[in-house]
Amino acid sequence: MSTSISEQSEWARVSKELEAENLKLASYDSTLLDLLGNVMGKRLLDYGCGPGVLASALQRGGADIRAYDISEEMRKLCGDKIGHERVYVGVDAIPQENFEGVICNLVLCIVNEEEVRKISRNITDVLQQEGRAFIGFCNPLIFNVAESRLDLRKQSEHNYEENHRYWKTKKEGGYRIVEEHRPIRWYEQVFTEAGLIVLDKHFTLEYELKGRKIQDFIIFELKKK
Numbered sequence: 001m002s003t004s005i006s007e008q009s010e011w012a013r014v015s016k017e018l019e020a021e022n023l024k025l026a027s028y029d030s031t032l033l034d035l036l037g038n039v040m041g042k043r044l045l046d047y048g049c050g051p052g053v054l055a056s057a058l059q060r061g062g063a064d065i066r067a068y069d070i071s072e073e074m075r076k077l078c079g080d081k082i083g084h085e086r087v088y089v090g091v092d093a094i095p096q097e098n099f100e101g102v103i104c105n106l107v108l109c110i111v112n113e114e115e116v117r118k119i120s121r122n123i124t125d126v127l128q129q130e131g132r133a134f135i136g137f138c139n140p141l142i143f144n145v146a147e148s149r150l151d152l153r154k155q156s157e158h159n160y161e162e163n164h165r166y167w168k169t170k171k172e173g174g175y176r177i178v179e180e181h182r183p184i185r186w187y188e189q190v191f192t193e194a195g196l197i198v199l200d201k202h203f204t205l206e207y208e209l210k211g212r213k214i215q216d217f218i219i220f221e222l223k224k225k
């Protein structure tokens with residue numbers, strides 16, 4: 001029986017699978033690393049860092065990286081990679097107006113609406129005035145694609161404009177997760193209300209599978225108002 005994840009507290013159960021997600025790495029992480037450019041000496045925060053795969057890549061690139069995750073086990077795995085002193089144990093411990101860059105990857109699409117609002121405000125608070133935030137997750141525009149390179153989705157009755165939950169199975173790792181679908185416009189409004197400006201929306205590389213053109217992820221580039 002495969003692992004199923006429907007709550008944010010359950011993610012630690014697939015920490016090993018997350019560490020071995022090469023397809024996601026090649027698609028999402030490489031796009032984000034390109035967007036971040038030269039990170040040498042830059043003060044960056046990975047919010048919702050998981051086991052720290054991206055945080056350690058950024059550290060290898062010379063960034064002064066810090067990280068936070070709600071899960072104690074993920075914080076430990078990330079700390080093992082980047083140094084435990086670089087991992088904040090609680091959101092209140094993250095210094096305000098401190099970071100040139102904040103990244104938040106594949107977190108907002110698995111938490112409830114109130115948490116999306118809270119995380120967006122927290123990111124605004126910890127960003128420097130001229131800093132950039134990159135917040136990314138599964139591309140809402142492909143919510144009705146039954147199969148991508150990365151996952152298989154259970155088709156729902158809902159349309160694009162409706163916020164709703166659906167199950168997907170990750171091909172890599174073989175575990176099932178509940179994903180929260182919200183239209184791009186909904187996220188833009190939440191970010192604006194949290195004091196952020198959407199500078200750009202980036203998508204991962206397009207490919208074709210079973211007659212559908214697919215871009216797996218969206219990454220919002222934001223700054224403070």
Ligand SMILES: C[S@@+](CC[C@H](N)C(=O)[O-])C[C@H]1O[C@@H](n2cnc3c(N)ncnc32)[C@H](O)[C@@H]1O
Pocket residue numbers: 008011012018047048049050051053054068069070071074104105106107110111115119
């Ligand atoms: C799908 S994993 C993504 C991990 C990593 N960012 C990556 O790209 O591989 C989602 C992570 O978000 C964390 N998370 C969930 N809710 C959170 C919250 N409210 N604040 C911070 N982290 C959260 C989970 O513990 C988990 O590590």
